[in-house]
Amino acid sequence: METAIEVTDLVINRGKREVLHGFTCAIPRGSITGLLGPSGSGKTTLMRAVVGVQVVKSGRVTVLGEPAGSPPLRRKIGYLTQAPSVYDDLTVRENARYFASLYDLGAADADAALDGVGLSGAAHQLVGNLSGGQRSRASLACAIVGRPEVLVLDEPTVGQDPVLRDDLWAQFRALAADGATILVSSHVMDEANRCDRLLLIRDGYLIGDDTPAAIKATAGTDDLDEAFLRIIRQQEKAAA
Numbered sequence: 001m002e003t004a005i006e007v008t009d010l011v012i013n014r015g016k017r018e019v020l021h022g023f024t025c026a027i028p029r030g031s032i033t034g035l036l037g038p039s040g041s042g043k044t045t046l047m048r049a050v051v052g053v054q055v056v057k058s059g060r061v062t063v064l065g066e067p068a069g070s071p072p073l074r075r076k077i078g079y080l081t082q083a084p085s086v087y088d089d090l091t092v093r094e095n096a097r098y099f100a101s102l103y104d105l106g107a108a109d110a111d112a113a114l115d116g117v118g119l120s121g122a123a124h125q126l127v128g129n130l131s132g133g134q135r136s137r138a139s140l141a142c143a144i145v146g147r148p149e150v151l152v153l154d155e156p157t158v159g160q161d162p163v164l165r166d167d168l169w170a171q172f173r174a175l176a177a178d179g180a181t182i183l184v185s186s187h188v189m190d191e192a193n194r195c196d197r198l199l200l201i202r203d204g205y206l207i208g209d210d211t212p213a214a215i216k217a218t219a220g221t222d223d224l225d226e227a228f229l230r231i232i233r234q235q236e237k238a239a240a
């Protein structure tokens with residue numbers, strides 16, 4: 001399968017600490033890859049490096065054959081940050097139309113993105129008046145409106161109810177079926193099971209890279225939570 005994102009020997013310091021220690025992985029095009037790991041393990045840092053907004057100490061990140069952050073990639077990557085990045089003093093629709101205009105797209109595309117995240121009914125509301133979950137969906141609509149080839153989603157379903165979460169995953173699956181490469185971080189194992197592949201990260205090291213089924217089979221359990229714990233214990237034993 002063709003590789004969309006290639007990370008090679010990536011070392012990143014944040015503050016005075018090294019948080020990624022020679023991280024290497026390859027993410028296939030047109031797939032949903034889940035990034036799973038405890039809080040502080042380096043998921044956001046890796047995503048920032050893929051998007052090209054993170055200072056890198058050494059190593060290489062290549063996206064669609066170009067160095068991460070290079071100008072040709074700007075229109076090809078959508079990034080949903082953990083903190084919603086939408087304008088509070090604009091309505092939901094105005095935000096979506098503004099982001100659509102950056103990609104030379106029009107009102108119909110903005111409306112389609114809002115529909116995709118289940119926000120058509122709140123299109124006229126000011127973003128500042130939305131609930132946390134709605135605001136995060138408004139941000140997601142702005143990240144997908146340009147139909148990016150690579151979509152980097154940092155915990156996109158936090159604060160969403162199970163029905164909405166299901167709808168959002170249907171949307172991600174549709175985008176991937178259209179050829180988008182999606183890298184998504186999550187703490188929710190039910191969501192991890194929906195990914196084509198998983199990258200398990202712990203303390204800045206890659207400790208697993210496979211399909212959810214293969215990770216569970218290797219760990220000898222049907223439960224992904226338990227599989228993750230077993231892999232961690234095996235690694236600790238090996239390091240001792």
Ligand SMILES: Nc1ncnc2c1ncn2[C@@H]1O[C@H](COP(=O)(O)OP(=O)(O)OP(=O)(O)O)[C@@H](O)[C@H]1O
Pocket residue numbers: 014015016019037038039040041042043044045046
């Ligand atoms: N701006 C910063 N300055 C210094 N250290 C930072 C900064 N941002 C993150 N870190 C540190 O880098 C490490 C990795 O953080 P990162 O945000 O990548 O983790 P994460 O896996 O995304 O966590 P979470 O699941 O809580 O979002 C953590 O130890 C964190 O404290």
